[in-house]
Amino acid sequence: MSQVSDRPSMIDLFAGCGGMTVGFHNEGFRPILAVEWDRAAASTYAANFGKEHTHCRDIETFEDDEIPPADVIIGGPPCQGFSNLGSKSVDDPRNKLWKQYLRFVTIARPQVFVIENVERFSRTSEFQLLLEEAEHGILKDYDLTHKVLLAADYGVPQRRPRTIVIGSRVGEIPLPEPTHAKVPTAKRKPWRTVRDAIGWVDWYPTTTELPEKHTTYFEQSIRGEFRGTEIHFGRQPTPMSLERYDHVPPGGGRFDLPDHLLSRCWREKKTGTTDVMGRMRWDAPSLTIRTEFFKPEKGQYLHPQWELDRPDRRVNRVITHYEASLLQDFPKDYQWCGSKTEIAKQIGNAVPSGLAAAIAKHIKGRLS
Ligand SMILES: C[S@@+](CC[C@H](N)C(=O)[O-])C[C@H]1O[C@@H](n2cnc3c(N)ncnc32)[C@H](O)[C@@H]1O
Known part of the structure; x- marks a missing residue:
């Protein structure tokens, strides 16, 4: 873990207004860099987490030497949603945001990265690209796991299904088990409600x-x-x-x-x-x-x-x-x-903080 603090450091890419950071911050992570080009969203992020580490600019404008080492990278590029038949090449111009994401991972060398995306993400060519990079490319040191999680199963009062991908070079990390359920059990509390x-x-x-x-x-x-x-x-x-x-x-x-x-x-x-x-x-x-x-x-x-x-x-x-x-x-x-x-x-674009916190808690104990 980084030397300056015993709180793991994190970079939030495509940070939006900071929904995902709220969850990680609540679990003791320390944001050191956030990248978001929408000025209103970046301002909201800065208002809540400080402007020093918030960068309101296109991720493509980052020079390699501006990217710090970090324990964790969170956030994933917005999915263009092009079909499986699309090109799986990193050099395809439609993949430029994923190329940026991979560049940040290569330079910051996080122990773990977490990507959140649409429910059908595992059926897109962006996902195929990730798998191929993990197989024998830039991400070859990382084990990938992925699953569609329902936010309600993690204490969020909303039935929001999202694909979560965890990449880890400190051993494969399965997705966290639900903490809540529609029908509660000894281990799972009832879903939280609108009320x-x-x-x-x-x-x-x-x-x-x-x-x-x-x-x-x-x-x-x-x-x-x-x-x-x-x-x-x-x-x-x-x-x-x-x-x-x-x-x-x-x-x-x-x-x-x-x-x-x-x-x-x-x-x-x-x-x-x-x-x-x-x-x-x-x-x-x-x-x-x-x-x-x-x-x-x-x-x-x-x-x-x-x-x-x-x-x-x-x-x-x-x-x-x-x-x-x-x-x-x-x-x-x-x-x-x-x-x-x-x-x-x-x-509407945010990751609900309860879902992010469940993931943060789950990976925190596995960091070295
Ligand atoms: C789904 S939202 C992120 C939500 C965020 N993870 C949260 O929990 O609040 C994706 C964000 O990526 C940003 N974005 C898209 N292209 C970008 C680029 N080239 N550089 C920086 N940010 C970009 C969008 O403005 C949008 O806010």
């Missing part, structure tokens, strides 16, 4: 706007920093939207709407997209929180409070940014920078 995460948050936000506040990061002005309660703002739905929300019970969605409230595309598409215009359930984890969680027509994002015989006990709105951040397992006192849309993107 656990947001049950205490005010049902009626008092504003529809972010406060007029600006701060400076990376030598430019940016909106923020905002506390959690400052991103608890409502929206101004049309009367038609309100009428739609009113018809949707917990667990329901677009199929609960009467014909006159259906949009043309919903009327024509009789099957699939079952989550859209969906309402959460209080006593279950939410479904995946994506970057457009503020649009009910994009998923199951309506607030869970709804009573059949009591229209006065219905909360007819989509979840707020604050509620989404809590379902994504961010701390209540996390600081946020950027516009409404930029903050939503940061939240």
